[in-house]
Amino acid sequence: MNDKKRAFLATVLTVFAFVTLIAGCGSSEPGPGDPGWIDSERLLNADNELENWMSLGRDFQQQHYSPADLINTDNVHDLGLAWEYDARTPRGRVNRGLEAIPIVVDGIMYTSGAWSIVYALDARTGEEVWTYDPQVDGSFARAECCDIVNRGVQVWKGRVYVATFDGYLVALDARSGLVLWRVDTLTDRTRGYSITGAPQIAGNIVVIGNSGADFGVRGYITAYDLTTGAEEWRFFMVPGDPDNGYEHPEMEMAAETWDPDSDWESGGGGTAWGQFAYDPHLNLLYIGTGNSTPYPIWFRSPSGGDNLFLASVLAINPDTGALVWYYQTTPGEIWDYTVTQNLVLADLEIDGSSRQVLMVAPKNGFLYVLDRETGELLTADNFVRVTWATHIDLDSGRPVLTEQGNYEDEPKWVFPWDIGAHSWQQMSYSPDTELVYIPATDAGMLYTSYDEYSFKPGEWNVGIYYLADSLKSDLLIARDPVTQEEIWSVKLSGVGNGGVLSTGGNLVFQGNANGNFVAHRADTGEILHQIPTGTGIMAAPITYVIDGEQYVAVMAGFGGALLDYFVEENAAATYENYGRILAFKLNGTDVPLPPKRIIPPITEPPVRSTTVESIEDGGQLYGKYCAVCHGGIGGERMSLFPSLIRMASNTHGLFNQILLEGLYEPNGMANWSDILTAEDAGAIHDYLVSEQESAWRAQENLN
Template sequence: MSSPKNFLLITVALSLSILATEPPVRHGWITRERLLRADAEPGNWFFSGRDFREQHYSPLAQINDKNIQTLGFAWQYDAGVRRGRVQRGLEATPTVVDGIMYAAGAWGVVYALDARTGNERWRYDPVVDGSYGRRACCDVVNRGLQVWEGRVYVATLDGYLVALDARTGRELWKADTFTDRKRSYTITSAPHIAGDKIVIGNSGGEFGVRGYISAYDARTGKFAWRFFTVPGDPEKGYEHPEMELAAKTWDPNSAWEAGGGGTVWGAMVYDPELNLLYVGTGNSSPYPIWHRSPKGGDNLFLTSILAINPDNGRMKWYYQTTPGEIWDYTATQNMILAELPIDGRTRKVLMQAPKNGFFYVLDRETGQFISAEKFVQVTWASHVDKATGRPVLTGQGNYKDEPKLVFPGMAGGHNWQPMSYSPKTRLVYIPAIDFPFLYFNQPTFTYKPGDFNMGADAATPPFRAEHQPYLKGQPPADVREQLKAWDPVRQQVVWSVPNPGLWNGGILSTAGNLVFQGTSAGKLMVYRADNGEKLHEIPTGTGIMAAPMTYTVGKKQYVAVMAGLGGAWQSNVKAGTIAAEYQNLGRILVFELGGKPVPFPPKQPPLAAIPEPPPFTASAEDIKKGKDLYYTHCVHCHNEVVRDNTTGYPNLVYLTPETHRLFKQIVLHGLLKDGGMAGFSDLLSDGDADAIQSYIASRQREERQKMLSDKKR
């Protein structure tokens, strides 16, 4: 028999032996098994929408409707972009796994932080070709990353899918996902895990590209398969059987050189139980079907939801939200998986509120249409036929022969900002937009590589005098945003609250009977989930577009959100708001019960004097030419609001004499490409640059004169 001393030594030795054989802590170790039981680990936030259902809902309730008034600042992290690049918008929702936060910023930067303190563990800053900033229609944003089995996957703006070691940030592999680097592809979306594959889409529909998704082995990065979302020229054959099916819905003499569109730039969602990857596809290229597919047709698989087997890339079913689309009605908005009581039985459903203004409920096993109703003002269609699942057109959307005011416009009834579903209230919370566009046909269309290839123009409120004839008999052309609580079974609004300004944030709902939303005005708002009562607001000093999330470290619950304006409507910072008063510096903000006020970023500098421009002697004709070129190539980023833009895009009315001297080097030859201002020498001549500069100088003189007159008064 061993002595007590020997027994103690043996016990210690065995304990050390067991510890020695236990694997080390596996950073970012999410597996299928762990994902399926995510509710057993409510303190983690595994995916962009927390679990595989992507509901943007948390079962945490430590922070609740009884104590929310004490929620305040815990810590922040500077998510500005290095390498001399301009600050851009932040649109991603962070992931938290076992106390470590992983977040994606503009260009494809990744931050790994201690989720308790905000201390940086590592930072990955990819070397992105700055010229791709010009190819991004809607800013150089990034909508998220994927953590899986010890790796962090992120896509860079210039088209690379990268796998990083979750512990160190070391690059493990890198894959070029673009099929044609001469085309204006970019990536702003998050990759998505589906089985043993990592899948990524791309952006660029406005520039004339052909959409597709690409799948890679998640461990090795080896290419697995590619699914095109629209057909190419039938004379060149079909890459996979689905393209032959789709081609039957296009004119054989379509404008194939213009790409067709259908880019997958938004969210995907994967059901591991059904082994189906659901993919939302984008708008047409060009917009008007009479330019794109002159004989008409549904033009599959534009603006569709596709169910794809990730093992082989084959499609199981599809549903097209907007056949023959001509309005930029993408179906790339986030999709939510849920189980709903439909007609007396529980159905596995997929829900989406795409741009076109209808809220869709589909059977996610079969793709069967269940229901669709308007959640915002809609004038292009009267309803969706219950028997066919197809929208019934009103004619108000057809702008071929004359301009038409259309609800919703290109911004959509709901854009990329994620909606949320609460299984507790059984409500979907939608960041809804009422924003009409006046659409104009471009009589002729010719594809221009590297340029916008929409084939249509649009005007937005407030409309000018010449637009008034087209507004008669139409609903008021007001722009409104609302947070709407939507019953997906009864297909109706339960409650709604108005939002300030435009381009407010995505949604988080929790078991604490709470709904969180950031605003473009620079506040984090909190509402009671069951009735919409405002419970709390936290001034942040920074506009918020991204959806918040929540997690725990130890026994404490936190709420986090990425703050920083930008994106498609980067110039919409409403005057008089907190966000307009302070500099738009990208941050990750984290909140806790009993927290402090949020520290604000530095204030905007005083309104600068408009410099005297060089004494150009351009003719009125040249200035008119410059204005047309400016509105074609420049205004998307450099708007003409007389204020140096709070989101990082300079207003060229403030162009200095020094910058005027470097104008051609910047505009034609990409002197500032690392800041996102690529050269346009492929689209503009020396004479074109002169005309644009003359127009800018003329605007400077006008605004400078107004400024001096105001001072005299």
């Protein structure tokens, strides 16, 4: 046999062996010692495995804290880059945000990115082990309020669970990334549902919720068998039309808090898209629910009512799907004050007794501490400026409302704004300092109600105008959850700063929208070290130890609700905003900065035969359907979506194909032919050509 034949045979045998291995991985059941093997015993003993980060919040308490202290206040100034992985958006021109929290087990990092892609990486080097692309349906980009993001996976007993933006829950083999099962979680694919949140393991089930309340959907969570993907139960967050009956007893109870003649067609909202928690000792699954559809209760439930279970924390028995207790933070919710922020479990001493508590800092500006066994409210106070309520009555558990919060008859400036005093970016609790660390925003908004409202399929169905918001100030706040005393706060630059990690090294880590990765002293807030990355960071960091060396890692990439509206201080205004996974260690190197952002010049637009009426009509249509992403009427703003007054000649030629035929739908620019006619598209095009003509002439005159 000659050398060429030997080489060919060796190649064939190698490929055959690899395919056989992968096939075996896909067909045999994983067991202890296999990649991705996390079980209850390991998770309950997470403090004994500092080399791992085994849940979104590290352990079952979801505190976003690690006892690891090899990196500490004495040496954190030596922290630098260990490795970087390129996780840029694979589809279209828009680099989407990265919001996931990685999971690390036995040297492998599992995480997710834009378009629900899953990555398995070597946690020491960042080398790729495998990736999984679920090929999300691009038409679902129409159903995103806040970017095509994914907030993480769960890893359990050799499987990686991920929910896709277009509504599927998928179980992957942790060894290979091969699909083990895939189920459709959506009850109605004609509505504006999507999924951006991570699943939650609770006993023998995996649970997933959904997003889409701003478009008019009815929120729910669904539980599936971990091994087979078979549906076990479903829990709706708000009732449907009582004339159609109730899916489970809790809906009959909830319906009593709604007007019988509510606007059932709008769905009601209440979607659960945040970070859940599960207490294996109490066998309770904790869910935070979302905002209303539409926001104004005078359209949604005209006679008023608490409108359960909007803006609530629910404790559910995962074996049966039955409600054990609930606490509603914002009865009759009208401000988009979701409770989809991360839920943190801890044991605190309150009034001389040890209490098992759940802590949450929702959008509404109050930090709540609840008994997680009973739902009893223990403490609550505002952590930023709040004008919709004066305080929380600890006896009734209800907010004491102000007239300033009621915008039914006239516009009102209300604090916090709709993005919230605390959005989805994770807060942390350190049992060392006994403080919570909240990434907060002090901002208000002019809430202005529609005069009339009716549900419109495929459109935003919030019932308010977005006319103005106040100056915004992001803060990192350290607060005692028992006394509700603020211990320290640090003002941050930019808007949309990242989630938080606290560690046993007396450190708090946070990535910022301005592209810095920052280490604070946990007890005082003093900034000890800043690492410029050139990439805005929204996600919370994690930490893990390999062979005696501690790493701190974070998903970097700006986006989310501010993808289309950010400020000059944000790194995305200066640098290309592509996704990266960054891992740091002591004595690491500098982080390479991305290339500078280049804004293309405005070119001379094509000549079109237009009328004043067509341009005016097009401007109104553009403002209603396009400006939310592409920029405001009469100019531009900081947006990572393409500016349509900078269209090239070939884009003008394809305008109707893009808008009405879905030419760019795979890239996230969906088809609008269900709402817009050819005449509408022509009017929008006339308006954009007129705007581009004016902007081009101004540019040429300036030059």
